[in-house]
Structures are given as C-alpha cells and as structure tokens.
Amino acid sequence: MTQTVALPLWVFVILLVLAALAALEWLLLPGVRWYFRRKVARVIEEINVRLNIDLPQFKLTRREVLIDRLVNDARVQAAAEAYCGEHEVPRRVALQQIHRYAREIVPAFNAYLYFRIGYWAAKRVAHFLYRVRLGYADSAALAAVNPQSAVVFVINHRSNMDYVLVAFLAAERVALSYAVGEWARVWPLQTLIRAMGAYFVRRNSGDPLYRTVLQRYVQMATEAGVPQAVYPEGGLTVDGRLRAPRLGLLDYMLKTFNPDGARDLVFVPVGVNYDRVLEDRTLLLKSDATRPRRGFSHGVAVALAFAGRQLWNMVLGRWYRFGYACVNFGRPISMRAYVRQHGFDFRALDDAQRHERVAALGSAVMSAIGQITPVLPVSLVATVLLSHPENSMSELDLKAAIHALIRKLERSGAHIYIPRADLDYAITVGLRMLTLRRVVTERDGLYTIERGQLDLLRYYANSIAHLVERADGVRPS
Numbered sequence: 001m002t003q004t005v006a007l008p009l010w011v012f013v014i015l016l017v018l019a020a021l022a023a024l025e026w027l028l029l030p031g032v033r034w035y036f037r038r039k040v041a042r043v044i045e046e047i048n049v050r051l052n053i054d055l056p057q058f059k060l061t062r063r064e065v066l067i068d069r070l071v072n073d074a075r076v077q078a079a080a081e082a083y084c085g086e087h088e089v090p091r092r093v094a095l096q097q098i099h100r101y102a103r104e105i106v107p108a109f110n111a112y113l114y115f116r117i118g119y120w121a122a123k124r125v126a127h128f129l130y131r132v133r134l135g136y137a138d139s140a141a142l143a144a145v146n147p148q149s150a151v152v153f154v155i156n157h158r159s160n161m162d163y164v165l166v167a168f169l170a171a172e173r174v175a176l177s178y179a180v181g182e183w184a185r186v187w188p189l190q191t192l193i194r195a196m197g198a199y200f201v202r203r204n205s206g207d208p209l210y211r212t213v214l215q216r217y218v219q220m221a222t223e224a225g226v227p228q229a230v231y232p233e234g235g236l237t238v239d240g241r242l243r244a245p246r247l248g249l250l251d252y253m254l255k256t257f258n259p260d261g262a263r264d265l266v267f268v269p270v271g272v273n274y275d276r277v278l279e280d281r282t283l284l285l286k287s288d289a290t291r292p293r294r295g296f297s298h299g300v301a302v303a304l305a306f307a308g309r310q311l312w313n314m315v316l317g318r319w320y321r322f323g324y325a326c327v328n329f330g331r332p333i334s335m336r337a338y339v340r341q342h343g344f345d346f347r348a349l350d351d352a353q354r355h356e357r358v359a360a361l362g363s364a365v366m367s368a369i370g371q372i373t374p375v376l377p378v379s380l381v382a383t384v385l386l387s388h389p390e391n392s393m394s395e396l397d398l399k400a401a402i403h404a405l406i407r408k409l410e411r412s413g414a415h416i417y418i419p420r421a422d423l424d425y426a427i428t429v430g431l432r433m434l435t436l437r438r439v440v441t442e443r444d445g446l447y448t449i450e451r452g453q454l455d456l457l458r459y460y461a462n463s464i465a466h467l468v469e470r471a472d473g474v475r476p477s
Contacts, residue, residue: 055111055175056226059197063108070102070217071095079212094209101213107177109197114175118196122168129161130274130325134169135374136415137329142268143334149224149264152253154271156242156369157231158463159277161325166229166270167196169327174227179249181235201249203234220250225263232362236279236285240462242370245362247355254346256356259336269330269368271415273463275323275378275433278306284455323433326374326417333365375409375416377430382461383468384431385440385449392446399427405468412471414464
C-alpha cells in the first residue's frame, strides 16, 4: 500500500487537468452561478422599483425550459408528424431538426446584461455618433395602454443603428425583444444578441417545419406579454423610401389573438430618421443591379476603412458627430378595439381572408409609421436642392425654400425636428453635413450638387418623400 507508483508525465498531466476540471465544476462554478444569479436578482428588483418595469415571467424563464416547451408544443409535434410523412424519415430525425430550429430561435435573456451593460453601451454609442433626440411621442395614448397588454413596437428600418437607438430610448420603460435577421448569426455577436433577448429569423425560409417552430415561439412570447420590436419592411431600405411591409411576424401574432382574452395586443408605430446613415453608400450599391455583388470580406474591409478615416479625422480635430438621430413614437393601435370596430375575429378567418385583413392592417401601420417619420435638417436641405438639381442656390434662396417646405409639411401634420428651435441653425447643420461629405460644394456663396452625388442626395430626400407627396395634396388653410 505504501509502494511508489510511477506514471508517465503525460498521464500525470491528464489526471491533473481532469482534477482541475472536477474542482472547477463542483466547487468554483456553483459559487460563480450563485454570484451572478444574485446580481441578476438585484437588477430585476431595482428595475421593478425604480423603472416600474414588470418583466414577463416568460422572459425570465430559463432558455432550456423554453426550448423544451417549444419542442413539445402540440402544433410543433403535429408539424413533425407531417414532416415525417412528407419526407419519409423517422420521427427522431424530425425532432432533431426541430431542436436545431428551437435552439437557433429562442433567446437567452439576461437582465443584468440588458440593463447594466447593454443599456450603458447603447447610450454611449448612440450619443458618441449622433445628437440623439426623442422628437415626438403621443404620451397620453402611450400612458393609457393597459400594462398587461402585449406591446409590439413596429419600426421603419433605415440603419442597423436602429436596434441600438430604439432599445436605448425605450429601456426606461420596457425591455424589448427584437426579431433579428440572419446577418447577426456570427460568433460572438449572436451570443450577445441572444442575451439581450432577441430572437433570430430566417427571412426567406420556405421550410414549413421551421416556419411552424418560429410561428409558435412568436405566439407563445406574444401570449405571455413579452414586449417585442419588429421591422415590417424585412430589411434596410436601399433607396431611402419606406418599403412595402412583409407581414409574416404580424400574421403569426394575429393568427391566435383572442379579443376577449385577458391580454390586448397593441402595435406602437415608431418612426426613425438620421442626418447620416452609416451604411448609406453601401445600400445604394445594393440597389444597383448592374454592380457585381461583393463578399463578406469586402464588407469588412469597407467598414474598417470607414472606421480608419473617422479615427484619422479625430486625430486631426476635424471629426464631427453624424448630425441628428431622431425617434418618434406614434399613437398605439389596439387590436381589441380594431377587430371590434371592423367586426371580425382573426381566429375565425381562413388563410386567404386572414392574409387580406393582415395586409390591410399592415398598410395602416406603415401609413402611421410614415406619418410620424421625423423630418431632419439633412432631409430638408436635400429635398430643396433636388428641386433645382442643375442650378446653384444661394443660402438665402435655400432658407426661403426650406421655410416654404416646412410650412407645407406642418399643414399636413408632419413632425419636424428643428434643433434648438432655430431654423437658421438647422439649415446650417444640414448644409455642413452635406458639404463635409462633399455631396454639396459651396463656391462664392452658392451651393451646388457635386457630380455623381445625386443618388446619395436623393436617398436622404426619399426619407421624407412620402410626407412631401402627402403635403402636396393638402390645401393651404
């Protein structure tokens, strides 16, 4: 029993590593888990008291529990049976596929990360890049929404900054769960996004099994009252105009909506606009079908080059923030009131009838988003310059034309953000943004559109083109 046992060094190293792993798993990790659970519990208690945010229990449920609940849902199981029959595969294969889809979709919300790190980072980034403003909010209507309602923020999609901007501005009222496209499914970004409560969506998947799993997750989250944020356009606008809505997620939510149930479903239109969209030139390239498509590496190279230029401008003291970023919150649309007003129940309609009704609702929501889209300095200057694309304009002529445009927009109910309540300053800001980017040049007091920059100028004018078109149809009072 007391004899010495000789072991090769490599065996001793393996045993040492295994012992360290065992100690880590049984001694250290439980303490770490307890520490972080305690911190999360404190954050939840604080936001309940200080911010008066009531986090739905569904959002706080462990991810593995949600996945298990989703996989064993009756409709998902029925879809698995149909998949087995159609593809002639064992049930085990269908269930494995469902598990993969469920793990891909279901988020892993972490309250500490969302409110302590995510909110702080979003606020810092947004204020570093832009002068962030909450332009308009129908405060009385928003305050009147029943706290037990399932609230869905429906947002126009101009930039990937939208996620940061809206989450930061809404964080003192609600913890949003975003529907995020496949572009973000890269490590480690996808882990961070899941921890912030977002769920991933394959926009163009034709797989009925996947769509059933996604549909049931969205319905479960909606029925549990999880606040959500969706971009009905399905992607970034490539020409600056509002895009036609893609209504899949809204259809999922409405398909099982019970107007007599305990929880209302409320859509809140949100309008977002920027004096400068970080991706503007890249998006314009996408809109040109004749240009060759570049790969992921080219996109990374362009982003790094852009960041390098901005850093160099900072070193030289020539860097400015990218103008104003503004968010407007419109009047909430209660689905309980909507279906009673129109005299129907989504659950009682067949697919064709429901799709027709959802399309009508989607058009109404997009119209509401369009109406509250903020009008910013660059969009005003761009609109006026494009009305005389071949001619130079003096600053005095520009100001006179912008004054006339604002009066026309105000008559139609548009929401115009004038920084510092000073129109001359607003026009100066708009012109400075465009001249710094060499979209417009100034010579002898005259402003001229640079050759080859018409598309970029039109991109910014298009952000309010629908408001200008509407205003043209409104008679002066």
